[in-house]
Amino acid sequence: MAESRPYVLDTDIISLFQRGESTVRANLLRVDANSRFVTVVSMAEQLQGWLALIRRARSEAEAARNFQRLYKTIHFYQALNIWTYNSDAVAEFNRLRGQKICIGTQDLRIGAIALSRNAILITRNTRDFSQIPSLTLADWSQSEA
Numbered sequence: 433m434a435e436s437r438p439y440v441l442d443t444d445i446i447s448l449f450q451r452g453e454s455t456v457r458a459n460l461l462r463v464d465a466n467s468r469f470v471t472v473v474s475m476a477e478q479l480q481g482w483l484a485l486i487r488r489a490r491s492e493a494e495a496a497r498n499f500q501r502l503y504k505t506i507h508f509y510q511a512l513n514i515w516t517y518n519s520d521a522v523a524e525f526n527r528l529r530g531q532k533i534c535i536g537t538q539d540l541r542i543g544a545i546a547l548s549r550n551a552i553l554i555t556r557n558t559r560d561f562s563q564i565p566s567l568t569l570a571d572w573s574q575s576e577a
Contacts, residue, residue, distance in 0.1 A: 437568070438467050440515065440546045442539075442555035443474040448573055450508060459572035469513045469551065473541045478505050517541055520548040528564060535560040543567050 441449075441460075448456040460468065482502035489495035515521075524544035533540060539557065543564040546553040552568045555561055561569055 438469055438549060438551040439463055439554050439570075440469045440471060440542070440549065440551040441474070442542055442553060442557060442561070443477050444556045445554050445572055446470060446474055446478070448556075450505075453573065455574065456572050466513070469515050469549075470509070471542050471545045472514055472516050473538055473545065475509050475514060477538060515545050515549060517545060518548070521545040524548045531565070533563050535563055540564070 445456055449460060479502065482498055482505060485498045486495055486502065489498055521541070521544045524547045525541055528540055528544060528547075535543075539560050543553065543561055545551075547564070547567055552570055553561055554570050554572045556571055556573050558569050558571060561567060
């Protein structure tokens with residue numbers, strides 16, 4: 433893991449870290465915090481997920497639990513380096529979209545952010561992200577990352 437390029441974490445790796453998955457945690461801790469990033473897209477995916485659960489809550493107790501999880505997620509992201517979806521990422525997204533890459537829009541946005549920053553994308557979803565030309569991937573959920 434001696435790579436000098438920045439690392440950007442996909443939403444699946446973030447979720448594993450939040451749940452305390454030991455392999456992901458160990459791999460993350462090997463890299464300087466200033467070299468680790470997340471995207472605003474991942475943050476939005478997680479916040480939208482909690483908001484959807486709050487809307488579907490069948491009781492106030494369930495809503496309260498989900499509001500607590502939403503709060504913890506917001507607090508979690510406050511301590512991270514977050515990359516926005518800026519004009520460079522939009523240009524990459526449009527270039528990739530023009531190549532007819534068939535993956536989800538949010539994944540394509542995350543990939544575009546990683547490409548625009550020359551970052552290594554950390555994900556378990558290599559099946560989809562490997563469709564993006566020139567995107568470097570690593571899976572830190574495995575023992576040997």
